[in-house]
Amino acid sequence: MCVMEPLIIIGTGLAGYTLAKEYRKHDSYSPLTLITTDDGRYYSKPMLSIGMSRKQIDTADAQEMAEQLNATILTNTRVTAIDPQHHLIKIGNDELRYRQLVLAWGADVLQLDVQGDGTEEIYSVNNLQSYEIFRKAVSGKKRVAIIGSGLVGCEFANDLIAAEHHVELISQSHSLMPKLLPADVAAPLQSCLQTLGVRFHFGVGLEEVNRIENGLELTLTNGKLIHTDVVLSAIGIKPHITMALEAGLEVNEGIQVNHLLETSAPDVFALGDCAEVEGHVLLYVAPLMACAKTLARTLAGHPTPLRYGPMPVGVKTPICPVVVCPPPRGCTGQWQIHAEGLDVRACFVKDEKLFGYALTGRYVKEKYALNKQLTIN
Incomplete structure (x- = not known):
């Protein structure tokens, strides 16, 4: 009797588990x-x-x-190599053969390049385990310094303040979420976070972290000193590509895949934070969900090209609701901005067509209407 080799998914984050759930909708056994x-x-x-x-x-x-998935899950297990030519992966000295292989192992956090004897007190959060370590570190502490003003840094700032911590946010940028939001849209969020008590330090980097008697002393690149208890680094992530590169797969910023999420090797696919889909790495939930649903059909024997719909990003800052649907990379339009106090509607327009938007406050509810107007490439 012929035994079918398994579909193997490396990674049990949101990408891996979502794909497995979607796959089981098409193939239960x-x-x-x-x-x-x-x-x-x-x-x-x-x-x-x-x-x-x-x-x-x-x-x-x-x-x-x-x-729930009718699956085998190997925990605390590190894949050490991939051999696409022979359809197998290596776990130390052991080998597992696969029918199809999906790389869903995510991304690595970018590391701060700083000096000092307190660098062990710098934490980053990229998964449940690192979150639990950070949560333990701040337990009983009041002061937290966040490095980075991107989406994650802003969300943590709002959340830590709500948990009654004192927050200092340090960023080399000059506004919040500069890769996502025009400055006029970022300003209301900054104002609201300041009202809660977040202190901002823009246009500077972190140079040193040193231990002092009652916590940590941070030295910024402008010479300013900040005293805190814990440092959270939220400067970003980069796709994990090392093992894919060693296996001979084509990589660029991420693991390169086509509109079927196929890598350069037969029967090897990638999705989530590690994948570069036809030249784009999209580190957000909406594209991940679209990729998982599409790839599940392909793996179940029904090849389905990926087509993105509107992909708004909701920023989880209750003090100032924000939603943004970024315009396509390289799109040469302009922002048309209407503001009433902290409520802002910004539409990215080219040739009278809508290619993106950013909304705050009461305008957030307009996202559904704007999604219908979006021009999808």
Whole structure:
């Protein structure tokens, strides 16, 4: 009797588990194996940046997920090599053959280049385990310095303030979320966070972190000193590509895949934060969900090209609701901005066509109407 090799998914983050769930909607019985370096708990990664003001983040353990997915889940297991030519992966001296392989192992956090004897007190949050370490570090502490003014830094600032911490936010940029928001849209969010008590330091970097008697002393590149208890680095992530490169897969910023999410090797696919889909790395939930649903159909024997719909990004800052649908990279339009106090509607327009938008306050509810007007490339 011929035994079918499994579909193997490396990674049990939001990408890996969402793909497995979607795949089981099309194929309930074919062998499925998920492999993860951690304990395999299922959780919603977007909740990590708003979890400090809550008692806990809901999870399901690996055994529960294995039963739900009719799958084998190998936890605390590190894949050491991929051999696309022979359809196998290596785990130390052991080998596993695959029918199809999906790389969903995510991204690595960017590391701060700083000096001082307190650099061990710099934390970053990129998964449930690192979140739990950070949460333990801030327990009983009041002062937190956040490095980075991107989406994650802003969400943590709002959440930590809500959890009654004192927050200093330090950024080399001159506004909040400069890669996502025009300055006129970022200003209301900054104003609201300042009202809560967040202190901003723009246009400067972090040079040193040193231990002092009652916490840490940060030296900024402009010479200013800040005293804090814990440092959270939120300067960004980069796709994990090292093993793919070693396996001979084509990589650029991420693992290069086509409109079917196929890599350069037969029967090897990639999605999520590690993938570069036809030249674009999109580190947000909406494109991940679109990719998972599409790839699930392809893996189940119904090749389906990826087509993105509107992909708005909701910024989880309750003090000032923000939603943004970024214009396509390289699109040469202009922002048309209408503001009434803290309520801003910004539309990115080219040739009288809408290619993106950013909304704050009461204008957030207009996203559904604007989604219908969007020009999708």
